[in-house]
Amino acid sequence: MNALAATNRNFRHAARILGLDSKLERSLLIPFREIKVECSIPKDDGSLATYVGFRVQHDNARGPMKGGIRYHPEVDPDEVNALAQLMTWKTAVADIPYGGAKGGIGCNPKDLSMSELERLTRVFTQKIHDLIGVHTDVPAPDMGTNPQTMAWILDEYSKFHGHSPAIVTGKPIDLGGSLGRDAATGRGCVFATEALLAEYGKSINNLTFAIQGFGNVGSWAARLIHERGGKVVAVSDITGAVKNPNGINIPELLAHKDGTGSLKGFHGGDDMNPSELLVHECDVLIPCALGGVLNRDNATDVKAKFIIEAANHPTDPEADEILSKKGVVILPDIYANSGGVTVSYFEWVQNIQGFMWDEEKVNAELWKYMTRGFDNIKDMCKTHDCSLRMGAFTLGVNRVARATILRGWEA
Ligand SMILES: NC(=O)C1=CN([C@@H]2O[C@H](COP(=O)(O)OP(=O)(O)OC[C@H]3O[C@@H](n4cnc5c(N)ncnc54)[C@H](OP(=O)(O)O)[C@@H]3O)[C@@H](O)[C@H]2O)C=CC1
Numbered sequence: 001m002n003a004l005a006a007t008n009r010n011f012r013h014a015a016r017i018l019g020l021d022s023k024l025e026r027s028l029l030i031p032f033r034e035i036k037v038e039c040s041i042p043k044d045d046g047s048l049a050t051y052v053g054f055r056v057q058h059d060n061a062r063g064p065m066k067g068g069i070r071y072h073p074e075v076d077p078d079e080v081n082a083l084a085q086l087m088t089w090k091t092a093v094a095d096i097p098y099g100g101a102k103g104g105i106g107c108n109p110k111d112l113s114m115s116e117l118e119r120l121t122r123v124f125t126q127k128i129h130d131l132i133g134v135h136t137d138v139p140a141p142d143m144g145t146n147p148q149t150m151a152w153i154l155d156e157y158s159k160f161h162g163h164s165p166a167i168v169t170g171k172p173i174d175l176g177g178s179l180g181r182d183a184a185t186g187r188g189c190v191f192a193t194e195a196l197l198a199e200y201g202k203s204i205n206n207l208t209f210a211i212q213g214f215g216n217v218g219s220w221a222a223r224l225i226h227e228r229g230g231k232v233v234a235v236s237d238i239t240g241a242v243k244n245p246n247g248i249n250i251p252e253l254l255a256h257k258d259g260t261g262s263l264k265g266f267h268g269g270d271d272m273n274p275s276e277l278l279v280h281e282c283d284v285l286i287p288c289a290l291g292g293v294l295n296r297d298n299a300t301d302v303k304a305k306f307i308i309e310a311a312n313h314p315t316d317p318e319a320d321e322i323l324s325k326k327g328v329v330i331l332p333d334i335y336a337n338s339g340g341v342t343v344s345y346f347e348w349v350q351n352i353q354g355f356m357w358d359e360e361k362v363n364a365e366l367w368k369y370m371t372r373g374f375d376n377i378k379d380m381c382k383t384h385d386c387s388l389r390m391g392a393f394t395l396g397v398n399r400v401a402r403a404t405i406l407r408g409w410e411a
C-alpha cells in the first residue's frame, strides 16, 4: 500500500473512532496547498540537470506549517503528501503550536557535488520563497538534507525577505541553530522508548536492539541506547549491515563509518545482509530509514517484541495488523519521532525571542514534552480501547479538529 493510502487509512480510522463529521473529515484530509516546481541547475561539467521539487502544506489550523525537506530518489507527490499529513498529526500530538508540511526533491544527493547541492537548494528556495515564511511554513532537515542545506535555504530566503533565522530549523549553531537539535529525534525516540518500556517493567539496559539506518536519527538513537547500557546487536544502512550478539561498540562503529563511509568491514562485529536486519533476533526494533519497510512480506518473521517507529510510516497497515496479532507493541511514528520537531519548535522560539537556551534546558524540556505526549496517548488508548497508533492518531486528529471548528468556516 502506498504511503498516502496508508496514512489516509489511519486518519479515517481515527476519524471513525472520534465520530468526526464527514465534511470535517474531508476538510482535514485535503492539503491546504500542494506546490510542485521545476528546478534546473548547471552541473559541474556544464550540462543541464532538471529535478522536481515539492512542498505540501497540509494544515495550519494550530499554527505555522512545519516539516522537513527530503532529498531522495523516491520522493514523489504521494509520499510528500503523506509525510505532510503525518506532520499535522505529529505537531498536534506533541502539542506544539504548528500545523504540518513536508517537502522534497527527487534526486540522489550522493550523486551531486557540494556545489551542485547548493545550486539545487538555492533554486528550490527561489521557487518557493514567497510561499513559506517564519509564521507560514518553516522547513527543517529530513532524509538526505542536513544543517548545511538549511543554511543555504536561510541565506537564499534572506536575500528576498531580510535576515530571517527563524525561516528554517535544524540549521548550524553559528546561524542560530539550537543546541540539541542534531540529536533531538534520536534522543526523543529514546525518551519515548523509556516511557513505553517502563509500562512493561523493563528498561533499556537489559534489552537488545536492532537499528535500521545509521544517519542522523539512527546514529543518535544507537549512541544514546549504548550509553544507557542497551545492547545494539545489529545496525544497517545503505552500504551494508553489521551484527554482534554481545552488543556493538557504537562509538567505534561511528568512527569506522566516519573513516570508511561504510558499515562494512567493521572489526567489532560480523557483516550481515541488510535485508535481514528487520527480522533479526532482538527485543526492540527501531526502523530509522525509509517508509513502508515493514510489510506483509516480512512482518510474520519479525522477532522483536517492541517496534519504535523512528522513521516516518515504516509499518504499512497490513504489517500493522500482522504484528499486532503477534502481540508486537508498536510505538507510532507521529509520537516516537516527534523529538525532532519539538526541538525545532524550541529553536524557532529561541530565534524569535533572540535568546539562546543551553543544551541542558533543551534536553530537559524535550523530556517533559515526550513524557507528556506518552501520557496523553495512554489516556486516549484507555478512552477508546485502541492501539497506541490509534491512541496517537485520535489525540492528534482531535486537537486539529477542535482548532478547525473554533476558527470557523467563513472564507
Ligand atoms: N532528521 C530528523 O530530525 C527526523 C527524521 N525523521 C525520519 O527518520 C528517518 C531517517 O531520517 P534521517 O536520519 O534524518 O536521514 P539521514 O539521511 O540522516 O539518514 C538516513 C539513513 O538511512 C539509511 N538508509 C537509506 N536507505 C536505506 C535502506 N534501504 N536500508 C537501510 N538503510 C537505509 C542511510 O544510509 P547511508 O548512511 O548509507 O546513506 C542513512 O543511514 C526518515 O524516515 C525521516 O523522515 C523523523 C523525524 C525527524
Ligand SMILES: O=C(O)CCC(=O)C(=O)O
Binding pocket: 066, 067, 068, 069, 090, 138, 139, 140, 141, 142, 169, 170, 312, 337, 338, 340, 341, 342, 344
Ligand atoms: O523538525 C522539523 O520541523 C520537522 C522534522 C520532520 O520532518 C519530521 O518530524 O518528520
